[in-house]
Structure formats: structure tokens, C-alpha cells
Amino acid sequence: MRTWLDFILPPFCCVCEASTTGAPIPWVCRTCWDNIPYIKPPLCHQCGAPFAAPPEGIASPLHRCETCLSHPPAFAQARAVGLYHGTLQHIIHVMKYRSVYGLNRPLAQLLHHQFAACWTPISIDVLVSVPLHRRRLWQREFDQALALARHLSQAVQIPCEAExxxxxxxxxxxxxxxLMERDQNVRGAFAVQRPQAIRGKAVLLIDDVYTTGATVKECTRVLRRAGAEWVGVYTLARVGAGAPH
Ligand SMILES: [Zn+2]
Ligand SMILES: [Zn+2]
Structure with a gap:
């Protein structure tokens, strides 16, 4: 029997359309939630790209991928919870383009659960989300990266500098x-308006998806120029090795 609640929280999973009755997360069934493709080591020490197999003859956890060796990114390290495909891609899409705000908290909990594994022993001073332009904010109705950063900030007790x-x-x-067009597209797009909030600090940039890293590299450049001591990048998902650039 459908109740009034079903009109607010649809009883079908946004990924597989199975019933979500009894599922702990609105919009996603238990099976799909348990199928989130988590990223596991071995990873590139810098950009966090998962290696298909342990790099031959190299046991060091500090090993970096060929992209990072040939074009070192501005950020110190990037880490993501899961791969941007399958279940996780679908859930992020629903959150982002259908403005399903209710998915933000469970997704932020994923960031929280992996936080210690990704960032120990680095001492992070402040969280900063990759900002949306006002026009896109108006189209999407909410800023998903900022919502993730705010939830995470509460969970890990690290301040979030929204502005x-x-x-x-x-x-x-x-x-x-x-790749080149992405770099050009974001060049000069960001500015630090409150340098006192980040000067001399270890800043963790929060976003939903890491694709080529063009956006977070540009944000890092601007943050470092404004005096940030260290910049890391933490996203819900990232594309895996061999993804289109
Ligand atoms: Zn499902
Ligand atoms: Zn790398």
C-alpha cells in the first residue's frame, strides 16, 4: 500500500528500481549501497589513482603513477572513496542533477568513514569545497560539494570555510x-576572497568527483598562491585508470 511518505521518499531504488522498503538510505536499496566500488590500494601516492596491479618491483607505498611523474599536480595528495562508475556514479548523478538533497548526508558519511584511512597522519586545519558559480547554483538548487564539506566538517570536527x-x-x-580544454576552461575561474582563512594552513578541498583533476588543480594553484601551506583533495568518487582524458 502506498502511503503519503512514498511521494516524498520513493519506495524504489534510483539505481536498480528494486523496492527500498527497509533500506537504511532513502533512494538506494541495500544491495546497491553494498555494491559501491570502493577504491583499495595499491594507489598512486599522489593522485590516488588505483593501480590495476601492484607496480612491478616497486613495493613502496610512495610510488606515483606515470601522469604524476611526468606532470606533477599542484596538490600534495588526492584521495577518493570509490570509483566513478556503476552504483556510485548513478547515485552521484541522482544527487547532482535531480537535486536529491536527502542523498547528501549518507554520501558525506562515506567520506567520514574513509577519512582516517585516507588522511592519517596528516593534520588538516580546514575544509574548503570547490565552489559553484551562482548561475549553476540557481540551476541545481543546491551546492552539493559545500553540503558534503559541511556534513564532513561536523563529523570530523574540522572547520569548513565556505566562503x-x-x-x-x-x-x-x-x-x-x-584534458587541455578542461585546463583552459577553468583557468582564472577561482579566487580566494578570504586569504586569512587559509594562510599557513593545511587545506582539504572537497568535491564530488575527480575526473582529470583540472578543477582541483586550478583551485590548488589559487589556494597556494594565497598562502595555503598544504592542499589535499578529497572526493566521493574518481575515474579509474584508463578512463577518457
Ligand atoms: Zn538498488
Ligand atoms: Zn598519480
Whole structure:
């Protein structure tokens, strides 16, 4: 029997359409939630890209991938909870493009659960989310990266500086652009409006998805220029090795 609640919380999973009755997370059934493709070592020490197999003859956890060796990113380290495909991609899509705000808290809990594994022993001073431009905020109704950062901030007791970094220029969506076009598209898009909030600090940038890293690299450049001591990147998902660049 359908109740009034079903109209607010649909009883079907947004991924597989199975019933979500009794599921702990609205919109996602237990099976799909348990199928989130978590990223496991071995990883590139810097960008966090998972290696298909342990790099031959190299046992060091500090090993870096070829992309990081040839073009070292500005950020110190990037880590993600899961791979951006299958279940996790679907859930993030629903949260982002259908503005399902209720999914933000369980997704932020994923960031919380993996936080110690990803960031020990680094002492992080402040969380900063990758900002949306006002125009895109208006289209999407909410800023998912900021919502994730705020939930995580409460959970790990590290302050979130919501207004420290702003997007000063509207940029077209990165979807469909190649690596060089992505870099050009975001060049000059960000600015630090409150340098005192990040100067001399270890800053952890929060976003939903790491694709080529063009956006977070540009944010890192701007944060470092404004005096951030260290910048790391923490996302819900990232594309795996061999993904289109
Ligand atoms: Zn499902
Ligand atoms: Zn790498």
C-alpha cells in the first residue's frame, strides 16, 4: 500500500528500481549501497589513482603513477572513496542533477568513514569545497560539494570555510572536454576572497568527483598562491585508470 511518505521518499531504488522498503538510505536499496566500488590500494601516492596491479618491483607505498611523474599536480595528495562508475556514479548523478538533497548526508558519511584511512597522519586545519558559480547554483538548487564539506566538517570536527574560495567566472561544463580544454576552461575561474582563512594552513578541498583533476588543480594553484601551506583533495568518487582524458 502506498502511503503519503512514498511521494516524498520513493519506495524504489534510483539505481536498480528494486523496492527500498527497509533500506537504511532513502533512494538506494541495500544491495546497491553494498555494491559501491570502493577504491583499495595499491594507489598512486599522489593522485590516488588505483593501480590495476601492484607496480612491478616497486613495493613502496610512495610510488606515483606515470601522469604524476611526468606532470606533477599542484596538490600534495588526492584521495577518493570509490570509483566513478556503476552504483556510485548513478547515485552521484541522482544527487547532482535531480537535486536529491536527502542523498547528501549518507554520501558525506562515506567520506567520514574513509577519512582516517585516507588522511592519517596528516593534520588538516580546514575544509574548503570547490565552489559553484551562482548561475549553476540557481540551476541545481543546491551546492552539493559545500553540503558534503559541511556534513564532513561536523563529523570530523574540522572547520569548513565556505566562503574562502569563490568561483569568479562562469565556466561551461567540463563534460565532453579533453584534458587541455578542461585546463583552459577553468583557468582564472577561482579566487580566494578570504586569504586569512587559509594562510599557513593545511587545506582539504572537497568535491564530488575527480575526473582529470583540472578543477582541483586550478583551485590548488589559487589556494597556494594565497598562502595555503598544504592542499589535499578529497572526493566521493574518481575515474579509474584508463578512463577518457
Ligand atoms: Zn538498488
Ligand atoms: Zn598519480
Amino acid at each position: 574562502a574560495l569563490i568561483r569568479q567566472r562562469y565556466t561551461q561544463s567540463q563534460v565532453g572536454l579533453n
